[in-house]
Structures are given as C-alpha cells and as structure tokens.
Amino acid sequence: MKRVSFLGGGKMAEAIVSGLLKASWARGDEILVYDVDRSRLEHLVAAYGVNAAVSNREAAAEGETVILAVKPQNLEEVLKEVAGSIPAGRTVISIAMGKSTSFIEGLLPGGTPVVRVMPNNPALVGAAVSVLSYGRFVGEEDRSRALGIFRCLGDVHEVEERYQDAAMALSGCGPAYFYLVAEAMTDAGVKLGLQRELALRLTAGTMLGAAVMLRESGLEPARLKDMVTSPGGATIMALEALEEAGLRAAFFRAVDAAYRRAREV
Numbered sequence: 001m002k003r004v005s006f007l008g009g010g011k012m013a014e015a016i017v018s019g020l021l022k023a024s025w026a027r028g029d030e031i032l033v034y035d036v037d038r039s040r041l042e043h044l045v046a047a048y049g050v051n052a053a054v055s056n057r058e059a060a061a062e063g064e065t066v067i068l069a070v071k072p073q074n075l076e077e078v079l080k081e082v083a084g085s086i087p088a089g090r091t092v093i094s095i096a097m098g099k100s101t102s103f104i105e106g107l108l109p110g111g112t113p114v115v116r117v118m119p120n121n122p123a124l125v126g127a128a129v130s131v132l133s134y135g136r137f138v139g140e141e142d143r144s145r146a147l148g149i150f151r152c153l154g155d156v157h158e159v160e161e162r163y164q165d166a167a168m169a170l171s172g173c174g175p176a177y178f179y180l181v182a183e184a185m186t187d188a189g190v191k192l193g194l195q196r197e198l199a200l201r202l203t204a205g206t207m208l209g210a211a212v213m214l215r216e217s218g219l220e221p222a223r224l225k226d227m228v229t230s231p232g233g234a235t236i237m238a239l240e241a242l243e244e245a246g247l248r249a250a251f252f253r254a255v256d257a258a259y260r261r262a263r264e265v
Contacts, residue, residue, distance in 0.1 A: 005063025
C-alpha cells in the first residue's frame, strides 16, 4: 500500500507531489500516480521518483489516501470506474471544482470519508492557499491527514462546505486576478518608458510587499491604503482614476461570475 495515490497527474497534482516531497511528508516511492496522458506519467516518474499506476483502479486500491485530481467534468466517470476498488476506510480527497462531498459520497461505497479541497495556483511555488471542507464520514484522523498534506503547500483554511464556492471565487481564481493586475501595471510602466523587465520586477515586488503588510500588520486594507495616500498627492489621483474606471465594481462582478460558474459545474 502507498501512502498517497493520485487519480490524475496534472499541474496541481504535480504541485502537491512536489510539496509533499519537499516537506518530507512522503518519499517518492510512497506515492502512486495515474494519468491517461502517458507523457505526464513519465514526467512525474522522472522528476519526482513516484510510481506510475497502470489504471485508476490500481491507484484507487493502493493509496492510504486517494486524491481525486481529475477535471470536474470527468469526475463522475472516474468515480464510477473506481468505486469498487477503494477499500473501506480510506480517505478520499477531491480537488475538483464545484463537486460537493455529498456528490462524491453518493458514488463511492457507503461511509467513505471525503474531504473537499480547493488549493490555488501558487501551490506550484509552495505558497498556496487551500480551503478544506469535510463530508459526513470524515473523522479526526482523516481531517488530520488532509491538513497535513495541504500544509505542505502553504496556508490552509477550514470552512463549512456551503462556503466552498465563494472561497474558490476568491482564492481559487484569485491568482489570475492578480496576474492580470500585474500585467496591466507592467504595461503602464512600459508606456512611461521603463524597460519591461524592470517594470515587472517593480510590480511583483510591490505586490509581494503589500501582501506581507496585509498579513503581518493586522490592519484593514483601507487603513493601509490611507497610509500611502497624501492629500492632493499622486496616489489619491491614481485611486480616483481607478474608481472612475470602475475597478471596485469590476472585482465584485468578477468574483460573482466565478462563484456562479462554480455552482453550475
């Protein structure tokens, strides 16, 4: 039996594997992965020393913890395929967007502990925000195992499942919002004559510093914003332009659109 197995070997599965190895949570030979794309399997075996399964059924049968890392639209088909292969009592963790623990429980043997998790893209560099919710049959050992896995990737937060889609709209999709802002700020710097590489470094460093200030200071964003904003100065003029362009309303609409899409899946 392997310590953890993955049904799906995409980028997020790779990020989790990498995090587990870096944190010494598991060795490569304790991890089993299956993916329909043979090139992905070969890459993971070569890069991380994991074991390649020959099928989803084998991966499901051999993992002490089974991580469902397939696309949401493929999840039902995969669950039906492996339902008879998962031994009783194994912890099942799903990172499929929008799929509830009750949906997954309904396709697996009765009493299967199911944990629903939404990690995000910075998992690739060990700086994820992961949001966890628990199904009806999850015990303390299952919870501890799931928390241990995702703490290897960054921050973890536990929420009632009814808040999962809202959390996904913020933290799951959130990195893309910040990448778009970074791209726009960089382009604006280039327009003013800065070299693109320098403009990007200034933007990324500023975003990182602002994030650390938010995390470490304990102050509300509005208070931190006011600390940078002098009466009649450049910052207040810039903020006025952003408000006139509807930036705040755009974020409201974007987060709501992501939430509604997650509910549709």
